Amino acid sequence: MSGENKLLVMRHSKSSWKTNEPDHRRPLSGRGTRDAVVAGQFLAVHAPDLVWVSSATRAVQTWQCAQLGGASAAHAVTSDSLYAASADTMLGVLARTPESASVVVLIAHEPGVSDLVTKLAAPSALTDEVAAHFPTSAIAVLSHDQDWSNLTPGSCTLDSVEIPRG
Numbered sequence: 001m002s003g004e005n006k007l008l009v010m011r012h013s014k015s016s017w018k019t020n021e022p023d024h025r026r027p028l029s030g031r032g033t034r035d036a037v038v039a040g041q042f043l044a045v046h047a048p049d050l051v052w053v054s055s056a057t058r059a060v061q062t063w064q065c066a067q068l069g070g071a072s073a074a075h076a077v078t079s080d081s082l083y084a085a086s087a088d089t090m091l092g093v094l095a096r097t098p099e100s101a102s103v104v105v106l107i108a109h110e111p112g113v114s115d116l117v118t119k120l121a122a123p124s125a126l127t128d129e130v131a132a133h134f135p136t137s138a139i140a141v142l143s144h145d146q147d148w149s150n151l152t153p154g155s156c157t158l159d160s161v162e163i164p165r166g
Contacts, residue, residue, distance in 0.1 A: 007105075
């Protein structure tokens with residue numbers, strides 16, 4: 001593959017605990033909704049080609065609110081596999097990304113998202129920060145020149161971490 005690809009790994013926005021719904025169906029809180037809209041402004045700048053979204057209500061709502069903030073993508077795929085997924089499971093999902101996609105967003109859950117970032121990124125002070133604390137709505141921006149099916153530990157550069165707040 002030639003050229004640089006971007007992977008934006010996002011933890012879903014803040015969910016509500018004021019519900020009797022099972023974990024998978026917990027919605028966003030008011031703060032989570034506001035944060036996700038602001039996250040959408042950040043994601044819009046990167047112009048994603050594809051978004052992978054956990055099927056959990058709070059993750060789906062995170063993407064919906066991000067769209068209200070200006071984010072868009074040619075394709076968005078909701079995946080049950082991303083709910084409570086490990087970094088390795090997330091890598092398996094990313095491996096299904098078409099090579100035509102150069103900017104991909106993955107919206108999922110802790111601890112999988114921070115594990116994925118620290119697994120893919122070369123060690124740095126920034127990866128140490130992600131390992132220590134990756135709050136709701138956080139977005140890690142990684143760059144790489146690999147095929148999506150060939151991502152390996154340390155094959156990415158962690159360019160930045162954004163923590164949108166509304």
